[in-house]
Amino acid sequence: MRKKWFVSNFKKRVILIAASLCLLVNSPIAYAASGESEYDEKYDEVLEVSSLDEDNVNTDINDFFYGGMEKLSDDPYHFDYSNMPRGHQYRVGDFLCNGTSLIAYLGNEKNVIIPEGITCIGREDVLLSSAFGGKPVVSVTFPSTLKVVGQYTFYECMDLKTVTMNSGLEKIGSYCFYSTALETITIPESVKLVGASAFSEAKKLKKVNIKGKDIRFDQRVFEETPFLKSLYNKDKVATIDNYLLDATGYTKAKFVVPSAVTSIAGSAFFLNCDVKEIVMHDNVTTLGSEVFRNCENLKKITMSKKLTTIPSWAFVRCDSLEEITIPESVTEVESMAFSGLNWLEKINFLSKTTNLESGVFEGTPWMAAQQAISPFVIINGVLIDATKASGKVVVPNTVKIINDEAFAGNEEVTEIILPDTVVRIDEYAFWSCPNLKSIDLGNSVKKIGESAFKLCPSLTAVVFPDSVEELGSYMFKDCNAVEYVRLPANLKRLDDYVLSDTSITSLVIPSSVTFIDRYALSYCDKLEKLYLSYELDENSYILGGAGSENFVVYYPQEEKFDWLNKYIGEIGSRIAQSNYSLSYSTLTLYTSWYGKQLQLEDEFQRFVANSKLIWKSDNTKVATVTNGKVTPVSTGTTTISATYDNKTYTCTVTVKDPSLNKSKVTLTKWDSTFLFLLNAKTSDVKWTTTDKSVVTVLQSGMIQAKKKGTATITATVSGKKYSCKVTVKN
Incomplete structure (x- = not known):
């Protein structure tokens, strides 16, 4: 199982990145992070970049990382961001952008208005996320187009007193307003998620206006704020409107959720060792992550029949739970929701959901019992675990989805064959299968998630079926043995790092592909021939760090490809028109x-x-x-x-026509052998015998002699018959 990042105090989270480089250039830049293993954006955590000189944190970082970025305009308020493609990094005024995301602010204005057209502040897919971190900003106004405020965006902006949020905002990231000077904040009705510790340590925050009724608050959102402290009742339970924010100090054995509550915040019961039973009314629809984590004496819980999501780490270390019922209303179970429950033996899975993330029941007696029955643990058509499978693995045709990490860490599997029923392969599905040499993806898969084949060093070739429309980033991370990749004919784009680390020498871009991200082909050091598609957009990146010394780009005989001339200075004459031919003569x-x-x-x-x-x-x-x-x-x-x-x-x-492998066979009584129809699909062949008392035949083609005599075995396919004469001797 991949390790997850657990972020602690920002000033203490210091790990130098590229330490030797920092020493050589006397750079004050250091990565601030803590954790057990590699960064994983999936769990909504992030590594931060800090400076040893806290007064100049953003200036140092931005000069180091963005100093040479293309500046498109000095006026950020009359610039059209809507047409900027994702992956295109540029500067407008004091704003550094990627597509329609504002990823860093370079200025020192106290009152900042975010330009219209910006849809996201910060980038959750990179290490740099503190777009305004440490800046002397006092007030910020969001544009009507903003959907997401990323993690750590205003982290420790200690002068920030006023934030005007827009209607249409959907997500406020973790630690977004951590340790700011906010006194009051209005959270719009449109917001669906407020991340962990979003307003924590805001020591002056006394008033919060929550407009929405279905907001998911993750763990410790308002921790160490005057606002939260003002909400506690005599039972040490903090509620406001329809939200239960905290019950960690509740001391009675049974807790009945108030009927007015529709949403329980993350970590609301964290480390509560007094409560033994929790009863939810059916009004509850939303839970935050880690909501019941480490409730070690919790033995019974009655869930709401309107609950839609069981969040990540919700019941981790609730070691007294022996049975759980997942209501029919649940549409998603997030990662590690019930992992490590040492006594959980019975699960009543009433829900029909197929949205199950990784490690949901990992380390439970229930999971161990399922693995003892079959190497394939399947829920609602989702293969959630195949870590006990070995050798050549044929996945059952009852499976529709290969779940996150389904095969992760399996050292015994060498070959995998997926049925045509599989339509989706989730992130890290085959991660770290060191002996996996080949995989047949079937003919129906539409989406394959990020890092699906990461750390599969024995894999040499992958043929994607044409049904695939989306491939995630880092698809072949650390798969240096992969020499051949056939891209699907319905693929729309190549995302960053999708083919990085492979040893492919030739790559054909399908005509369906319209865009190639900047780093899609990075570290493809052996790539010699790249064949471009007809529909490729001129904003695509055809280099991105790819290519051997013999690298040549071939393009269709079309005038629209004049834009390739901009690469002449980088790869000289190694751009050529394609000489077409069918792949088979x-x-x-x-x-x-x-x-x-x-x-x-x-x-x-x-x-x-x-x-x-x-x-x-x-x-x-x-x-x-x-x-x-x-x-x-x-x-x-x-x-x-x-x-x-x-x-x-x-x-x-x-x-x-096909042909039988044998036209005549002589056997001794009780001997057996196989007949098979060459160049025919085995499942389509029907086998018959003229005399079952002499020789029998199974639908697999196996024949067995019964007594002395002769008989004819017939294979029928597509209306045609193929025969073999069998003679049996004593």
């Missing part, structure tokens, strides 16, 4: 695949938009073709052609 198919479509290897099709190709079969009685997919009809030969730009490219297709 000859192809053999079999009638046993009647009704099944085979797609011509489509390197050609990927260069050119599908609408520009004209496909034709010279003899449709032998084989037909539709959008490059060839379907055999009957035995014979035909020519498949594709025409583009007044040029025609051809492939000769021969269609044959």
Whole structure:
């Protein structure tokens, strides 16, 4: 299991990044972080960048990281941010941006108005997140377009007294307003999530106006504020309106959630060792993360029938729980929700949800019991665990989703075959499977999450089915043995680091791909040939640190690719027009695949938009073709052609019948052997015998001699019969 970051006091969280570089240049920059392992954005935590000179923290950081960034305008309030693509970093006035995100503020104004068009402040996918951290800002006004205020955005802005939030804001990140001078704040109705410690240590915060009714408050949002202290009743329970914010000091054995409460904040019962039973009324719809964590004596809990999400770490170390019922209303169970419950043996899973994150039941007796029954632990079609599978693994066709970390850390699996029922593969699904050599992804997967194959050093090739529309970042992180990747024909973009660390030498970009992120091909040091797609946007990055000394970019014969000239100075003459050809000049198919479509290897099709190709079969009685997919009809030969730009490219297709591996067999009584139909799908073949008393046949093709005599075994597929004469001797 991957370790998660636990962030403690900012000033104490100091780990120098690139220490040798800092020493050489006498840089005051240091990363401030603490934790047990690598950064993981999935758990909504972040590493911070600090300076040993706290007075100049942002100036130092921004000069170091952004000093050479392109400046597009001096006027941030009359600039169109909406057309800036994600991955494009630039500067407008004192604002450093990436796409429509404001990632850092360089100025020193006390009253700051965030420009219209900005949708996010800070970036949760990078280490730098404290966009205003330590700045002398006194007031901030959000634009109407803002959706997200990222983690640590105004961390320790100790002069910040006023923040005007906009209607339309949806998320306030963790530690966002930590240790500020805010006295009052209004949280708009549109806000759905307030992150951990968002307003903690705001020593002057006395009044909070909460407009929404369904806001999820994560752990310790208002910790050490006058506002929270003013809410406690005689039972040491803090509530406001329909929100239960804190009950950590409650001392009675049974706690009945007040009927007016619809939302219980994160860590509301954290470390409460007195409560043994909790009863929720059905009004409760929302829980914050770690809500019951370390309630070691909690033996019974009645959940609301309207609860929608069981949050991350919700019941961790509730060691007295032996049974849990997950209501039908639940639509998502987040990571580690019930992990490590040493006595949890029974789970009543009434919910039909397929949104189950990693490690939900990890380390529980219930999980151990399921693993003892089968190497595949499946809930509602979600494969949540296969860490006990070994060798060649064929995933059951009842599985629709491969869950986060389903195979993570499995050292025994060597080959994985997924059924066509699988439509989604989640993050880190096959993470750290050191002996995994091959994987068949089936034909129906639409989305594969971030780092799905991370740390699979034995994996050499991956063929993505054309059904895939989205590939996550860091797909092959530390997979240096991967030499071949076939991208899917329906992929829309290549995200950052999606193919980094591979050893591919050639890559074809499908015609469906319109954008390549800046670092999509970084650390592809052996890449020699890159074939661009017809629809590629001119804002794409075709280098991004990729390429060997022999690196050549091939592009379609289209005037629209004049924009490639901007790369001439970097890679000189190594930009060339493509010489088109079909990937097969000859192809053999079999009638046993009647009704099944085979797609011509489509390197050609990927260069050119599908609408520009004209496909034709010279003899449709032998084989037909539709959008490059060839379907055999009957035995014979035909020519498949594709025409583009007044040029025609051809492939000769021969269609044959399948054949039995044996036409005659002699056996001794009780002997057995296998018959199989070459070039036919096993599941489509029907086997029969003319005399079961002489020889029997299973649908697998295995025959067994019963007594002396002769019989004929027949294999039938696609209406055709293929026979073998069997003679049995005593």
